[in-house]
Amino acid sequence: xxxxxxxxxxxxxxxxxxxxxxxxxxxxxxxxxxxxxxxxxxxxxxxxxxxxxxxxxxxxxxxxxxxxxxxxxxxxxxxxxxxxxxxxxxxxxxxxxxxxxxxxxxxxxxxxxxxxxxxxxxxxxxxxxxxxxxxxxxxxxxxxxxxxxxxxxxxxxxxxxxxxxxxxxxxxxxxxxxxxxxxxxxxxxxxxxxxxxxxxxxxxxxxxxxxxxxxxxxxxxxxxxxxxxxxxxxxxxxxxxxxxxxxxxxxxxxxxxxx
Amino acid sequence: xxxxxxxxxxxxxxxxxxxxxxxxxxxxxxxxxxxxxxxxxxxxxxxxxxxxxxxxxxxxxxxxxxxxxxxxxxxxxxxxxxxxxxxxxxxxxxxxxxxxxxxxxxxxxxxxxxxxxxxxxxxxxxxxxxxxxxxxxxxxxxxxxxxxxxxxxxxxxxxxxxxxxxxxxxxxxxxxxxxxxxxxxxxxxxxxxxxxxxxxxxxxxxxxxxxxxxxxxxxxxxxxxxxxxxxxxxxxxxxxxxxxxxxxxxxxxxxxxxxxxxxxxxxxxxxxxxxxxxxxxxxxxxxxxxxxxxxxxxxxxxxxxxxxxxxxxxxxxxxxxxxxxxxxxxxxxxxxxxxxxxxxxxxxxxxxxxxxxxxxxxxxxxxxxxxxxxxxxxxxxxxxxxxxxxxxxxxxxxxxxxxxxxxxxxxxxxxxxxxxxxxxxxxxxxxxxxxxxxxxxxxxxxxxxxxxxxxxxxxxxxxxxxxxxx
Ligand SMILES: Nc1ncnc2c1ncn2[C@@H]1O[C@H](COP(=O)(O)OP(=O)(O)O)[C@@H](O)[C@H]1O
Ligand SMILES: [Mg+2]
Numbered sequence: 001x002x003x004x005x006x007x008x009x010x011x012x013x014x015x016x017x018x019x020x021x022x023x024x025x026x027x028x029x030x031x032x033x034x035x036x037x038x039x040x041x042x043x044x045x046x047x048x049x050x051x052x053x054x055x056x057x058x059x060x061x062x063x064x065x066x067x068x069x070x071x072x073x074x075x076x077x078x079x080x081x082x083x084x085x086x087x088x089x090x091x092x093x094x095x096x097x098x099x100x101x102x103x104x105x106x107x108x109x110x111x112x113x114x115x116x117x118x119x120x121x122x123x124x125x126x127x128x129x130x131x132x133x134x135x136x137x138x139x140x141x142x143x144x145x146x147x148x149x150x151x152x153x154x155x156x157x158x159x160x161x162x163x164x165x166x167x168x169x170x171x172x173x174x175x176x177x178x179x180x181x182x183x184x185x186x187x188x189x190x191x192x193x194x195x196x197x198x199x200x201x202x203x204x205x206x207x208x209x210x211x212x213x214x215x216x217x218x219x220x221x222x223x224x225x226x227x228x229x230x231x232x233x234x235x236x237x238x239x240x241x242x243x244x245x246x247x248x249x250x251x252x253x254x255x256x257x258x259x
Numbered sequence: 260x261x262x263x264x265x266x267x268x269x270x271x272x273x274x275x276x277x278x279x280x281x282x283x284x285x286x287x288x289x290x291x292x293x294x295x296x297x298x299x300x301x302x303x304x305x306x307x308x309x310x311x312x313x314x315x316x317x318x319x320x321x322x323x324x325x326x327x328x329x330x331x332x333x334x335x336x337x338x339x340x341x342x343x344x345x346x347x348x349x350x351x352x353x354x355x356x357x358x359x360x361x362x363x364x365x366x367x368x369x370x371x372x373x374x375x376x377x378x379x380x381x382x383x384x385x386x387x388x389x390x391x392x393x394x395x396x397x398x399x400x401x402x403x404x405x406x407x408x409x410x411x412x413x414x415x416x417x418x419x420x421x422x423x424x425x426x427x428x429x430x431x432x433x434x435x436x437x438x439x440x441x442x443x444x445x446x447x448x449x450x451x452x453x454x455x456x457x458x459x460x461x462x463x464x465x466x467x468x469x470x471x472x473x474x475x476x477x478x479x480x481x482x483x484x485x486x487x488x489x490x491x492x493x494x495x496x497x498x499x500x501x502x503x504x505x506x507x508x509x510x511x512x513x514x515x516x517x518x519x520x521x522x523x524x525x526x527x528x529x530x531x532x533x534x535x536x537x538x539x540x541x542x543x544x545x546x547x548x549x550x551x552x553x554x555x556x557x558x559x560x561x562x563x564x565x566x567x568x569x570x571x572x573x574x575x576x577x578x579x580x581x582x583x584x585x586x587x588x589x590x591x592x593x594x595x596x597x598x599x600x601x602x603x604x605x606x607x608x609x610x611x612x613x614x615x616x617x618x619x620x621x622x623x624x625x626x627x628x629x630x631x632x633x634x635x636x637x638x639x640x641x642x643x644x645x646x647x648x649x650x651x652x653x654x655x656x657x658x659x660x661x662x663x664x665x666x667x668x669x670x671x672x673x674x675x676x677x678x679x680x681x682x683x684x685x686x687x688x689x690x691x692x693x694x695x696x697x698x699x700x701x702x703x704x705x706x707x708x709x710x711x712x713x714x715x716x717x718x719x720x721x722x723x724x725x726x727x728x729x
Contacts, residue, residue, distance in 0.1 A: 049680075052680075052684050053683075053684075054680050055676065055680070056676070075683070075689075076680060076683035076684055077683045077684075077686050077687060077688050077689070077692075079684075080683070080684055080685055080686040081686055085684075086684050088681065088684075091681070092675070092677045092678050092680075092681040094678055094681070094682065094695070094696060094699055095699050095700065095702070096698065096699030096700055096701070096702030096703065097695055097696070097698070097699035097702070101695075102682070102685070102695070103685075105687060105691065105695065106682075106685035106686050106687060107686075109685075109686040109687050109688065109691060110685075110686035141699070141702075158685065162685065162686075
């Protein structure tokens with residue numbers, strides 16, 4: 001098999017000295033869509049932020065390779081330039097900075113060259129249209145005064161402009177209404193290709209009806225405890241998380257007895 | 260009485276041997292004495308009343324103590340005996356761009372005044388050294404009866420208007436530095452807009468300090484007659500010198516009934532300049548005065564633009580930004596005096612401190628007895644870029660009326676880790692991200708500026724940020 005796009009090995013992460021991730025393993029190849037599910041507080045956003053390089057998340061063990069390169073040694077902007085993109089669970093407002101200005105600068109930094117003003121305008125217009133957002137958002141300040149759903153759509157507008165190799169979508173579905181989930185999903189499918197990988201973080205199965213994952217992983221207590229295909233998501237939808245917790249609990253007990 | 264001959268002889272052929280080789284007809288000696296003041300007045304061929312005004316102001320300056328607030332330590336470092344109080348360039352005042360001496364054009368070139376701004380120079384007065392050397396009034400302004408010239412010419416050509424208002428908004432006794440300016444003022448702008456005339460293009464003046472150790476004491480007076488409108492823009496850049504330089508301007512605005520004055524300033528004095536400016540406007544019934552004030556450079560700036568709302572329905576707006584880097588203190592603010600009913604004011608003050616720089620907001624809101632229905636909103640936002648920088652807010656309220664609505668809000672924040680992370684996750688370097696956040700913070704100010712100035716402001720901020728992050 002070809003070199004994986006992303007390879008996470010035994011990743012341990014702490015915040016303010018408190019261990020959150022306790023040995024995550026996950027491999028994503030080009031062309032694959034992975035779903036990461038789990039209850040609130042299980043560590044999904046911690047994984048996403050760590051992959052992107054948030055300075056508060058301290059890697060205490062393990063490694064992360066992106067196209068074979070050690071990601072953990074890279075600055076946040078270098079990771080972006082390498083092709084990693086994070087659609088934030090809580091996108092941040094940047095008062096006084098217009099969406100257009102922000103994205104223009106971002107693209108310039110990412111590609112090292114400037115698009116013509118016209119080319120940029122047209123591309124941005126097309127993305128807004130695809131996300132069913134009025135062009136007027138181009139001159140609004142980034143995420144300022146946006147509704148929850150608008151923020152999430154803007155993340156996907158950005159993804160469309162940036163065209164990353166790996167897109168991590170952290171609960172992009174939450175805060176979106178039914179149409180919103182569909183529109184966002186259609187666009188993720190459009191932007192994703194044979195060459196890109198997608199990691200969809202969610203705790204609802206809803207979005208997975210549109211963005212159909214090749215693999216589904218369940219995170220509990222900072223570890224991926226189950227991996228399977230789409231049917232795992234259905235099972236979670238029907239049975240909830242408790243059964244997994246019980247199974248995991250039983251396994252841990254066994255491990256402890258053995259150890 | 261004329262000035263002593265010996266003084267008038269000093270440096271007739273003076274070659275000031277640095278930077279551009281400007282030929283000075285006269286160069287004053289350092290230090291401030293009665294003889295220097297008399298000589299300035301004599302040299303300018305002023306009427307007696309102005310000479311008397313200057314001499315009275317000198318007495319006040321000499322007897323008044325230093326302000327006991329602001330940055331008293333820095334203030335007390337000023338050596339008043341080591342400053343030139345008056346310099347006059349040899350060149351005559353130019354009427355057209357072609358007549359402006361090549362050396363002076365070179366200086367503009369070095370200042371990097373963009374092409375877009377040069378086109379405005381057709382309607383610009385540029386102060387070089389202590390005297391306005393170039394001054395041109397666009398013909399359409401002349402046709403409208405708008406007077407736009409340097410203050411010295413204004414005094415010569417319109418003595419009645421000048422005498423009526425000069426020193427009335429800001430009397431010399433107002434503060435030590437207003438007194439100093441009143442004694443030795445030179446240059447600055449004089450504008451009169453006749454009733455009902457709307458001046459469509461902003462009137463601009465470009466000036467700078469050039470001579471080392473040279474004080475600049477511009478004096479600007481703007482009178483907007485009833486129902487008129489005018490926007491005046493003042494922008495400064497100054498090269499860096501090794502010793503301290505004093506800049507102490509006085510700006511007086513008079514907005515008569517229903518008039519509207521906007522006064523925009525973007526200042527980037529070199530970091531050794533003391534910038535101690537008194538700016539005040541008087542707004543009569545239904546008149547509006549807006550101060551748009553940006554302070555980027557200087558060692559110490561003390562500047563509190565004020566609006567005295569003297570007539571019913573008058574309005575005052577102050578929008579200011581300040582940027583303080585290492586060794587800089589921006590002590591700026593606003594004074595809103597509501598002396599009449601149904602007057603409204605807003606103050607928006609935004610400041611950034613970095614590398615140990617210090618910003619201070621010092622503000623006054625005063626509501627006089629009988630001034631019912633007053634509304635006032637003050638908002639101060641400070642952004643600190645690191646732990647060694649400092650920002651303080653000192654608001655004073657002096658309210659003698661109950662039927663008023665006054666709001667005051669102050670925030671101090673840091674460039675957020677989450678904001679940086681968000682921007683960097685889209686490929687911006689830490690420095691680019693920080694600069695973007697700062698430009699965004701100043702955006703409410705920048706969007707009030709003409710485009711060329713907004714671009715220049717962004718450029719200045721990017722320069723300030725260069726190499727300072729990470
Ligand atoms: N920046 C942080 N500071 C303190 N605790 C954090 C921080 N980020 C995450 N945590 C903690 O780590 C755990 C996992 O959180 P998170 O990764 O956000 O979970 P999820 O995204 O799965 O809901 C939670 O207990 C949360 O409180
Ligand atoms: Mg989360």
